[in-house]
Amino acid sequence: MKNFTSIEDVPNPKGLIQDVINLIDQSNHSTIGKEKTLGMVFFNPSLRTRLSTQKAAQNLGMEVIVLNIDKDAWNVEFEDGTTMDGDSQEHIRDAVKVISSYCDLLAVRTFASLTNRQQDYEERELQNFLKHSSVPVISMESATLHPLQSLTDMATIVHTNIPKPKVVLSWAPHPKPLPQAVANSFLEWVTELQAEVVVAHPKGYELSEKFAAGYKVTHNQQEAFKNADIIYAKNWSSYSDYGARPAVEENWTITSELMQKTNQAQFMHCLPIRRNVVATDAVIDDSLVYQQAKNREYAAQAVIKNLLEVL
Amino acid sequence: MKNFTSIEDVPNPKGLIQDVINLIDQSNHSTIGKEKTLGMVFFNPSLRTRLSTQKAAQNLGMEVIVLNIDKDAWNVEFEDGTTMDGDSQEHIRDAVKVISSYCDLLAVRTFASLTNRQQDYEERELQNFLKHSSVPVISMESATLHPLQSLTDMATIVHTNIPKPKVVLSWAPHPKPLPQAVANSFLEWVTELQAEVVVAHPKGYELSEKFAAGYKVTHNQQEAFKNADIIYAKNWSSYSDYGARPAVEENWTITSELMQKTNQAQFMHCLPIRRNVVATDAVIDDSLVYQQAKNREYAAQAVIKNLLEVL
Amino acid sequence: MKNFTSIEDVPNPKGLIQDVINLIDQSNHSTIGKEKTLGMVFFNPSLRTRLSTQKAAQNLGMEVIVLNIDKDAWNVEFEDGTTMDGDSQEHIRDAVKVISSYCDLLAVRTFASLTNRQQDYEERELQNFLKHSSVPVISMESATLHPLQSLTDMATIVHTNIPKPKVVLSWAPHPKPLPQAVANSFLEWVTELQAEVVVAHPKGYELSEKFAAGYKVTHNQQEAFKNADIIYAKNWSSYSDYGARPAVEENWTITSELMQKTNQAQFMHCLPIRRNVVATDAVIDDSLVYQQAKNREYAAQAVIKNLLEVL
Numbered sequence: 001m002k003n004f005t006s007i008e009d010v011p012n013p014k015g016l017i018q019d020v021i022n023l024i025d026q027s028n029h030s031t032i033g034k035e036k037t038l039g040m041v042f043f044n045p046s047l048r049t050r051l052s053t054q055k056a057a058q059n060l061g062m063e064v065i066v067l068n069i070d071k072d073a074w075n076v077e078f079e080d081g082t083t084m085d086g087d088s089q090e091h092i093r094d095a096v097k098v099i100s101s102y103c104d105l106l107a108v109r110t111f112a113s114l115t116n117r118q119q120d121y122e123e124r125e126l127q128n129f130l131k132h133s134s135v136p137v138i139s140m141e142s143a144t145l146h147p148l149q150s151l152t153d154m155a156t157i158v159h160t161n162i163p164k165p166k167v168v169l170s171w172a173p174h175p176k177p178l179p180q181a182v183a184n185s186f187l188e189w190v191t192e193l194q195a196e197v198v199v200a201h202p203k204g205y206e207l208s209e210k211f212a213a214g215y216k217v218t219h220n221q222q223e224a225f226k227n228a229d230i231i232y233a234k235n236w237s238s239y240s241d242y243g244a245r246p247a248v249e250e251n252w253t254i255t256s257e258l259m260q261k262t263n264q265a266q267f268m269h270c271l272p273i274r275r276n277v278v279a280t281d282a283v284i285d286d287s288l289v290y291q292q293a294k295n296r297e298y299a300a301q302a303v304i305k306n307l308l309e310v311l
Numbered sequence: 312m313k314n315f316t317s318i319e320d321v322p323n324p325k326g327l328i329q330d331v332i333n334l335i336d337q338s339n340h341s342t343i344g345k346e347k348t349l350g351m352v353f354f355n356p357s358l359r360t361r362l363s364t365q366k367a368a369q370n371l372g373m374e375v376i377v378l379n380i381d382k383d384a385w386n387v388e389f390e391d392g393t394t395m396d397g398d399s400q401e402h403i404r405d406a407v408k409v410i411s412s413y414c415d416l417l418a419v420r421t422f423a424s425l426t427n428r429q430q431d432y433e434e435r436e437l438q439n440f441l442k443h444s445s446v447p448v449i450s451m452e453s454a455t456l457h458p459l460q461s462l463t464d465m466a467t468i469v470h471t472n473i474p475k476p477k478v479v480l481s482w483a484p485h486p487k488p489l490p491q492a493v494a495n496s497f498l499e500w501v502t503e504l505q506a507e508v509v510v511a512h513p514k515g516y517e518l519s520e521k522f523a524a525g526y527k528v529t530h531n532q533q534e535a536f537k538n539a540d541i542i543y544a545k546n547w548s549s550y551s552d553y554g555a556r557p558a559v560e561e562n563w564t565i566t567s568e569l570m571q572k573t574n575q576a577q578f579m580h581c582l583p584i585r586r587n588v589v590a591t592d593a594v595i596d597d598s599l600v601y602q603q604a605k606n607r608e609y610a611a612q613a614v615i616k617n618l619l620e621v622l
Numbered sequence: 623m624k625n626f627t628s629i630e631d632v633p634n635p636k637g638l639i640q641d642v643i644n645l646i647d648q649s650n651h652s653t654i655g656k657e658k659t660l661g662m663v664f665f666n667p668s669l670r671t672r673l674s675t676q677k678a679a680q681n682l683g684m685e686v687i688v689l690n691i692d693k694d695a696w697n698v699e700f701e702d703g704t705t706m707d708g709d710s711q712e713h714i715r716d717a718v719k720v721i722s723s724y725c726d727l728l729a730v731r732t733f734a735s736l737t738n739r740q741q742d743y744e745e746r747e748l749q750n751f752l753k754h755s756s757v758p759v760i761s762m763e764s765a766t767l768h769p770l771q772s773l774t775d776m777a778t779i780v781h782t783n784i785p786k787p788k789v790v791l792s793w794a795p796h797p798k799p800l801p802q803a804v805a806n807s808f809l810e811w812v813t814e815l816q817a818e819v820v821v822a823h824p825k826g827y828e829l830s831e832k833f834a835a836g837y838k839v840t841h842n843q844q845e846a847f848k849n850a851d852i853i854y855a856k857n858w859s860s861y862s863d864y865g866a867r868p869a870v871e872e873n874w875t876i877t878s879e880l881m882q883k884t885n886q887a888q889f890m891h892c893l894p895i896r897r898n899v900v901a902t903d904a905v906i907d908d909s910l911v912y913q914q915a916k917n918r919e920y921a922a923q924a925v926i927k928n929l930l931e932v933l
Contacts, residue, residue: 029346035651037677047384047401048409051376055348055413058374063680065673068383072690073669074894083898085797090669090894094906098670098893098915102677175396271409272385272401276394284405293409340657358695358712359720362687366659366724369685379694486707582720583696583712587705600716605723 001310004303005126005139006147007188013154014192016302020155023298032308033062039103040066040140043076043125044111048271048293049140049148053107056300060308067099078124092125096132105307106133112143112179114243120144120179121208136307138300144208146181149270150189152299156292157193157230160266164194165229168265170221171201172252172278174235177243182270183236184211200224201236204246208239221252228262233269233278254279268292312621315614316437316450317458318499324465325503327613331466334609343619344373350414351377351451354387354436355422359582359604360451360459364418367611371619378410389435403436407443416618417444423454423490425554431455431490432519447618449611455519457492460581461500463610467603468504468541471577475505476540479576481532482512483563483589485546488554493581494547495522511535512547515557519550532563539573544580544589565590579603623932626925627748627761628769629810635776636814638924642777645920654930655684661725662688662762665698665747666733670893670915671762671770675729678922682930689721700746714747718754727929728755734765734801736865742766742801743830758929760922766830768803771892772811774921778914779815779852782888786816787851790887792843793823794900795874796857799865804892805858806833822846823858826868830861843874850884855891855900876901890914 001016003009010016038057042050054064067073076095077088084091100106110125120143129137139147157165169186188211190197199207199217206212218224225231233254238244253276259265267279267287275281314320321327349368353361365375378384387406388399395402411417421436431454440448450458468476480497499522501508510518510528517523529535536542544565549555564587570576578590578598586592625631632638660679664672676686689695698717699710706713722728732747742765751759761769779787791808810833812819821829821839828834840846847853855876860866875898881887889901889909897903 035681037680039673042383045382045384047378047380047406050383051350051378051410051413054376055374058348059346063677065676067669067673069669071382071667071693072664072672073667077897081898081903084896085899089896091897094893094895094897094911095669097912099673101912101916102673102919271405273405274395274400275388275402275405276392277396281392289405290408290412294412297413353694356693356695358689358691358717361694362661362689362721362724365687366685369659370657382693582716584716585706585711586699586713586716587703588707592703595716601719601723604720608724 001306003130003137004147004307005130005137005142006145013189016151016306017154017158017192019302020151020295020298021159023301024155024159024295027298029059031061032305033057033060036104036308037063037065037102038304039099039106040064041099041106041108042068043070043109046109046140048296049109052296053140053300055297056304059301060304065103078128092128093132096129097134100133100135103135104311105138105304106135107138107140109140110142112181114177114179114237117242138303138307141181143179144181145185145188147185148296148299148303149182150185151303152292152295153186153232153268154189154192155299156268156288156295162229164196166196166198166227166263167230167232168224168228169197169199169232169234170224170254171205172233172235172254173248174274174278177237177245178235180207180236180239182234183207186232187211187215198224202248202250202252204238204241205236206239221250222258222261225258225261228265231259231262231265231267233267235278253277254283256280256282259283312617314441314448315458315618316441316448316453317456324500327462327617328465328469328503330613331462331606331609332470334612335466335470335606338609340370342372343616344368344371347415347619348374348376348413349416349418349615350410351375352410352417352419353379354381354420357420357451359607360420363607364451364611366608367615370612371615376414389439403439404443407440408445411444411446414446415622416449416615417446418449418451420451421453423492425488425490425548428553449614449618452492454490455492456496456499458496459607459610459614460493461496462614463603463606464497464543464579465500465503466610467579467599467606473540475507477507477509477538477574478541478543479535479539480508480510480543480545481535481565482516483544483546483565484559485585485589488548488556489546491518491547491550493545494518497543498522498526509535513559513561513563515549515552516547517550532561533569533572536569536572539576542570542573542576542578544578546589564588565594567591567593570594623928625752625759626769626929627752627759627764628767635811638773638928639776639780639814641924642773642917642920643781645923646777646781646917649920651681653683654927655679655682658726658930659685659687659724660926661721661728662686663721663728663730664690665692665731668731668762670918671731674918675762675922677919678926681923682926687725700750714750715754718751719756722755722757725757726933727760727926728757729760729762731762732764734803736799736801736859739864760925760929763803765801766803767807767810769807770918770921770925771804772807773925774914774917775808775854775890776811776814777921778890778910778917784851786818788818788820788849788885789852789854790846790850791819791821791854791856792846792876793827793874794855794857794876795870796896796900799859799867800857802829802858802861804856805829808854809833809837820846824870824872824874826860826863827858828861843872844880844883847880847883850887853881853884853887853889855889857900875899876905878902878904881905
């Protein structure tokens with residue numbers, strides 16, 4: 001594995017999922033990262049990703065350098081060939097070449113504009129990191145994907161030991177427009193499971209065909225929940241009317257009543273979660289969400305170890 | 312010791328004070344914290360606490376992860392049962408459960424609103440950490456207490472070797488309203504010393520009876536300073552008219568003239584200090600304040616070591 | 623060496639430059655910094671300096687504590703004797719005494735006001751650190767000097783193995799007023815090289831005589847570039863009309879055409895660079911700038927090691 005930015009970077013996804021499960025069952029430290037440095041670059045806020053990735057690297061004996069590029073450093077220019085006589089102070093190509101020269105691995109958190117679909121789906125920021133970094137790049141969420149989250153989610157589902165689970169990816173309400181990254185990435189990875197997958201969302205919230213093709217999609221949340229073993233909740237904004245939040249007539253908040261239609265399903269969410277908006281307190285408080293969050297450490301550790309082994 | 316948020320958490324306060332004194336006399340490093348992680352969560356700015364606690368943990372071989380939750384992560388919701396459709400992005404219960412899952416010890420700096428006395432004195436933020444953390448919690452100052460400071464102060468006073476000192480906790484002026492935490496906490500801990508304690512403050516600045524009961528209180532600063540061996544200066548705002556700063560007719564700034572009324576007393580302050588407002592340059596420059604600040608490292612080290620030993 | 627804030631602190635500059643070159647040729651780790659702490663204090667943004675200095679300290683086994691004093695801590699008062707009843711919360715003398723008490727070495731990044739020349743050239747902030755720190759101080763750029771950059775630059779130039787190079791320090795355009803620190807510092811250090819040095823800048827951009835005295839200065843950029851082996855580009859604002867940007871008629875942007883007048887010169891710049899303003903993409907992309915940035919790690923490592931050896 002040379003980078004970790006999408007399942008397409010992973011030669012053996014099932015093996016990597018199993019590595020995570022092994023760490024869930026028995027966490028461990030090693031010194032494989034001794035005298036090696038992970039650079040973590042953030043363009044926007046992060047809690048789980050920041051802490052779990054730093055912890056994972058330290059479990060492997062690495063040094064970690066964190067750069068909040070928006071606060072600690074300079075305004076970054078992303079356009080090539082531009083005359084930089086405005087507000088941006090450093091070009092992304094220079095920043096990435098320099099940062100990567102101090103690191104053995106580079107992790108980066110970029111963001112979706114939600115206003116320019118083409119630019120977001122071309123992953124302009126992440127591609128700049130991949131193009132200019134002299135070391136392997138780990139995505140800590142990009143404009144359209146969140147592979148560390150999805151690797152975590154797969155390991156968490158497999159770890160439930162439910163045979164051939166019915167897994168429902170359910171849209172849920174949110175007061176602000178959010179990216180499609182977690183949902184896209186979930187669909188990229190869930191093919192690795194022996195599972196029946198249903199995507200449930202209101203009309204207008206169709207995901208990109210690149211990710212949704214081949215999956216059963218329904219606009220009937222109640223129908224989708226029937227006999228479900230795993231409910232994976234997530235809000236996202238519109239892909240077709242990019243970044244919009246089309247009106248939704250029904251109440252898609254996930255409640256205990258709704259969960260009762262399932263086969264005693266486990267509730268999952270990547271956090272942070274808007275309580276009593278995405279799902280009710282009762283649903284969240286009896287769920288896998290904290291195990292998922294903890295498993296982020298193990299997913300990051302498995303990925304970092306894998307990348308270190310081939311340095 | 313299971314947590315460190317108040318003297319009430321400490322089974323043997325005198326023993327802990329002695330541990331700090333031992334480190335003052337001979338600082339040392341150990342590897343008791345090897346492969347263990349301290350998470351430090353800040354809701355507001357900090358210099359001494361941030362640096363001394365991080366240093367202390369590193370002296371014990373720990374890894375440290377720092378989260379400026381207000382800047383690096385999300386807006387935090389503290390109310391239970393609320394529908395989170397506004398600005399707050401993550402509930403404190405979720406944040407604490409997740410953060411603590413990556414750590415072996417969790418240190419947190421919360422703050423006083425100074426507008427809602429009941430909420431502050433119920434320590435709503437800190438209690439959420441205690442309730443939801445899966446690991447021991449260290450207070451790096453809360454709404455109403457600052458136990459790492461007070462432990463430091465006790466060790467610093469004992470280390471002066473003054474027999475049965477007269478210790479004066481003196482209110483002093485400040486341009487902004489400040490919490491009562493340092494003063495409250497000082498009174499919680501000073502009972503451990505063989506000392507005569509006097510609290511001096513202008514009318515209207517009475518501290519909560521919970522902390523002030525049993526101590527001699529005077530509104531006459533000059534009288535209080537007579538024969539004093541230790542002057543501990545601190546500003547606080549009103550408890551009864553919560554957060555207000557009632558007008559004060561006399562000048563309570565601590566000057567060299569005032570110090571001459573004492574028994575060559577040592578001047579103490581927790582820093583940061585407003586020079587020539589709380590006390591004059593001459594008083595501060597010939598004082599224990601820097602030794603106090605350095606002792607914060609040793610107090611934090613003694614507390615962390617104590618907590619690690621019973622993990 | 624007791625501090626590192628100017629070439630004047632360095633007993634043997636040529637030896638220190640050679641130490642950096644040795645690390646360029648063969649980087650290495652050591653444990654000389656084990657159980658020692660570097661405090662890094664920033665008053666303003668930084669990318670290269672932040673990352674390279676942290677990396678260098680870790681290469682030597684040190685712990686690193688980073689304080690963004692403007693964001694993580696308090697507003698700092700620099701005036702002595704002032705009555706601190708306004709916005710500033712902590713006096714620089716108290717902050718430095720306290721911070722240095724937790725560290726074995728203290729690195730600080732201060733800034734030029736560009737409005738008060740006397741204050742900048744007296745290095746008020748840095749001098750406060752030197753006066754009040756109990757441990758050696760490393761400048762990570764001050765108001766008027768940037769010695770880690772200049773040490774890097776000298777090692778980078780020597781490492782090109784060009785015998786007796788013609789080195790041109792060329793002013794270049796920039797949309798904002800910048801300090802003279804990099805240029806001043808370059809001139810302080812370049813005397814250590816066997817080189818012919820020319821300073822080229824438009825009228826009105828004369829540097830302080832303290833640094834420029836003895837160097838050939840020209841206002842003709844084209845003339846300066848003839849037969850040059852090294853072009854070191856940097857913008858700075860006016861010293862005489864302090865902080866101003868007098869109008870410049872010619873275009874001083876460094877282009878491939880201009881570079882063709884040289885003796886196949888290597889282009890250098892300290893970064894961040896405004897592309898197509900200071901120099902064109904083509905010039906930057908075929909240059910020493912990334913090697914320079916990487917060499918910052920080695921320069922910091924040589925300096926820290928030197929300071930640790932005499933602790």
